[in-house]
Amino acid sequence: MDAVLTALVEEKIGPGEQSRLLIQVAKEKIAFECGIAFRSPVFALQYALKSLRLEDGAEVVLSGLSPRYYGQVLEDAHLNAVYCDVASFSAVPDPESIEKVRTKKTACIILHHTLGFVPDTAAILGMGLPVIEDCSDSYGSEYPAPATLSIIGLEERDMLTAGGGAILYAHGKREAAVIRHYEYVAPEYALPDMNAAMAVVQIRDHAKNRGKCHDIAARYTQAAMQTRHKRFSGECNDYAFPLIIETGLKEVKNYIKRHEIAVEDAFSGTAVHAGRALPEQCPEAFSLSLRTILFPLYPRLSATDVEKIARVIGTLP
Secondary structure, eight states, rough: OOOHHHHHHTTOOOOSSHHHHHHHHHHHHHHOOOOOEEEEEHHHHHHOOOHHHHHTOOOEETTTHHHHHHHHHHHTOOEEEEOOOOOOOOOOOOOOOOOOOOOOOOOEEEEEEEGGGGOOHHHHHHTSOOEEEEEETTTTTOOOSSSSSSEEEEESSSSSOOOOOOOESSSOOOOOOOOGGTTTTTTBBOOOOOHHHHHHHHHHHHHHHHHHEEEEEEEEHHTTTTTBBBBOOOOOOSSOOEEEOOOHHHHHHHHHHHOOOOOOOOOTBBHHHHHHSEEEEEEHHHHHHHEEEEEOOTTTOOOOHHHHHHHHHHTTT
């Protein structure tokens, strides 16, 4: 709040010094060649696609558990979204699931690190197509290999929360040279200083906050092992605590509600939930979207609340 109030008092709300500082701080943490701070992840994805110079009508492969707005961005860019499934008990696709839907028209792959799980980027890059990865949920994780272009969202539900915005960046010098053409976008596209100031603090405090979330997730995991419900496979950065419900979801939700704990559907904002990706296209993703819930997980949860939630998780019907 101090960072935001300082920006307000100094009347530096629009894009300016804080936005430039954000890119500098992010560059030090992530070690990329070039980065641009946008007002919205929609703009970041639009410019990522624009920089790849894909032909009209080209196909772009993406997971059924990707954010639903991806589909609209692709439509606006005159590109065709082709949805692939995720691996069993995984929130992200593997090379095999991508290969199943790949055609001669496939020109790009978008990898969303759903719920903080990181796909095998190195293997997917080996398929010979440009890859845009969205690290909004997985900031702070170790990545198998840098994608062609990367995005970190700064929206309310992202790992780094700045009230809105996104950073588009490139690790390679060739890709950096391309996106550098867009460094000086119109102010209406650029990230305001008010949001950038909050993002700078989020990056600097991330290690401390992540450590707290890791401890909370460890306690929840211990409790979940006492139930029949399942966890996702793969390493996660504790962005969230999802649980795949193996019994009646309604009964489980009612039980949680009686204990005055707020949970939410894990995939309510995804392509498969919105009907953009059809159940027959993505059966695993569709099944997971119907039975996965998220428990509260954020660094400022009190020890009392953590224990209360853990007890409920451990006694789920």
